[in-house]
Amino acid sequence: MSKAVLDVKDLSVSFRTREGLVTAVNSISFSVGAGEVLGLVGESGSGKSVTGLAVLGLIDPPGEIDPRSSIKINERELIGLPEEKLRRVRGKDVAMIFQDPMTTLNPVLRIDTQMIEAIRAHEKISEKAARERARQALEKVGIPSADERLKAYPGQFSGGMRQRVAIATALLNRPTVLVADEPTTALDVTIQAQILSEVQQLCSETGTALVWITHDLSVVAGLADRVAVMYAGRIVEEGPVSAVLEAPIHPYAAGLIGSVPSRNKRGVPLAQIRGMTPSLTNLPPGCPFAPRCDYATDICRSTMPEPTPYEGGRAARCHHPLSAPTPAAA
Amino acid sequence: MLVYLIRRIGQSIMVVAVMATLVFLAVFAVGDPVAILASPDADQRELEAITTRLGLDRPIYEQFGIFVWNALQGDLGRSFVYAQPAVDVILQRFPATMELALAALILSILLGVPLGVIAGLKPESLLGRSIMTTSIFGFSLPNFWLGLMLILLFAVQLRWLPASGRGETVEVFGVHLSLFTWDGLRHLFLPALTLSLYKASLVIRIAQAGTREVMLQDYVRFARAKGLSYNRIVFVHVLKNMMIPVVTVLGLELGSMIAFAVVTETVFAYPGMGKLLIDSINRLDRPVIVAYLMLTVVIFVIINLVVDLLYAAIDPRVRLTESKG
Structure with a gap:
């Protein structure tokens, strides 16, 4: 991987609400190199859009970025920068496009x-x-x-x-980094494909690092170099796109991949992940995915799994990794 | 745009015609002007002579026919009291009221828009809340009381400003204006302030709501993501969108300020159209009342038309839909 132009470490964003402090993004780390494309995938409410806004420093009260977080663009720390300096970073070093082009x-x-x-x-x-x-x-x-x-x-x-x-x-x-928050979701499929390839081309021409936020794995498959899967504010699995799509480690990633409709599975009911994303105000003590997971055991319900590195530049947070790839040497 | 304009003018003419009928019939139903105009000891023959002179002996449809025929030629009848064309009587007072209304309009924009935007940008702050709370007083306090209190404070206690009248005027193109003399401005300030406070409060509330709404829009977030300065976002992106409802409401309110400055003009003994209307109602001077109401209708219709056109100027979406249609 080329040198990281966007380096996010332990980013946490929480919102003060009537029900208490809601942590929408919970100490996530990722980095993107020049000209690289990172797909940030997750369901609604998984914290992917908040992550995008945080990179631009656009979190407004009642939201708050944990001051221990670190967001570096070209080695320059953005957390703690005064507003006027942040303004000069926005649109210059890091730009963003949004979901609904009509607004x-x-x-x-x-x-x-x-x-x-x-x-x-x-x-x-x-x-x-x-x-x-x-x-x-x-x-x-x-x-x-x-x-x-x-x-x-x-x-x-x-x-x-x-x-x-x-x-x-x-x-x-x-810009050094472009954050794209589901920019094709609101468009026709044909236009989607055009826009995807245009953005991809423009970014590779200028060496712009691209963070593509989406819930659509099929978009990520054709576009991204690496993918990070978010669930309930955490990155549960990260790695090169082809490796993750072929042999997901985390059951949630596997569930997402399994629920993409495909031509090869004619006549078979679409697979789905049972249940709903948990409310962030009331997360279970252990793995937040445990209540929906077919592989969950007692340890999943009591202890949050730590991120574990695996071979091939991959990482996942799971007590019962699927397809058991070799853990990377510590 | 042209089709739109023609259609709008057509609608406006319809409104004027309907209003003319209603106004004429309504005024006809009120009191007997002859009883008030004639001296108390006039005998039957004199009363009949007056009735015939004023044309009040004819049946109502004939009177209406004459009214419409004359109105189409621009003649709204002669004042019973002043023995002059009613329109002339009103138009003599018109510049005074117009000045008052415009001054009040400008004051309400100068007060309302900045305060509303400040309150909208920081709705939770102490300043924002104070502005919104104060604005409630602005439109719940009765106009005449506010006028009296301002007179008491600035004219009686502090002796800074005169309490009544219009002050010195200068003639510009045959129209007497007080806007260009210091004395005239001093006389204008208190009534204009009284008239504007209600509107200013209204503007504050609309501007505050508009600003809050616009600040949440995606295009404001995109503008911030572009790295624009806060001032650029507020003064260009927010202000232009937020002004659309403000212009609509102020347009309508300008009409009501011109037409119904009655109370304020009475309190400040300001020689405008409002005071004339009150006097004419007291004397049952029907042609003046009718002419006044007709002028009011025409003014409202014109203002609405102008607001619609202004709208098209501010908001490109209005222009676009119309040019397609």
């Missing part, structure tokens, strides 16, 4: 306004030069007659086009 662009501002301001927030550059860069960025994401389209309002674009504009905007300042 990520301001409906009352023209596209050029919204793109040019993103450049001029970080660089002293003339309006004209910024406009030229915005135009090139639009062309790069495949928007025809970019000059004209710059003067349009978001309402004049389709969903796929708007997501392209958002991607172009996010990549304007050639």
